[in-house]
Amino acid sequence: EVQLVESGGGLVQPGRSMKLSCAASGFTFSNYGMAWVRQAPTKGLEWVATISYDGSSTYYRDSVKGRFTISRDNAKSTLYLQMNSLRSEDTATYYCTRGRLGYYSSYFDYWGQGVMVTVSS
């Protein structure tokens, strides 16, 4: 059974940093691109970043470029999102997702339960 379990969320002040993790199991992690998708409270879904199966390629939405870094450790089957210079508009539930295609754009066939990040003073 595919499982994606996020951790690391919480309350953080504007301008500070936070790192999210996603532990994957039930599939060969190193064979799949992975992505983070977020959802602000009562809002829709917004793609944040994608990383290729081997970590050699990364893609970001414009609003997080230069502030967020997506990475992975295939030996640990874990996906990360390092978030720096956080803003109030980054407040959202962050979902770890598996990309079904090996391209820079994909649909997402499995989602974690989500982790809440609240940016507030």
Add this chain to the structure above:
Amino acid sequence: DIVMTQSPSSLAVSAGETVTINCKSSQSLLYSGNQKNYLAWYQQKPGQSPKLLIYWASTRQSGVPDRFIGSGSGTDFTLTISSVQAEDLAIYYCQQYYDTPPTFGAGTKLELK
């Protein structure tokens, strides 16, 4: 960015009815190289994470009931739910993956009368 426009934003139906949700993209999602439409549909129930229903515009994900039907091509797509059940209460999103960034529609909230 490709803009995805869903309609209606919400609708109320009775159990057993058939419902249609529309999704329109600002540019064609049909790739001529493989004749596939790069369009997916998701279901998000209250308090849960999204679940993939349909990809390639009309292919059901494993385990999804056959009352969920995806159709359309180019810029206009439809999700049809036949014989709606109480468990189908959710928000439905379309998503294009033709180009980066992948973008979602604003969602359609399905409510039961």
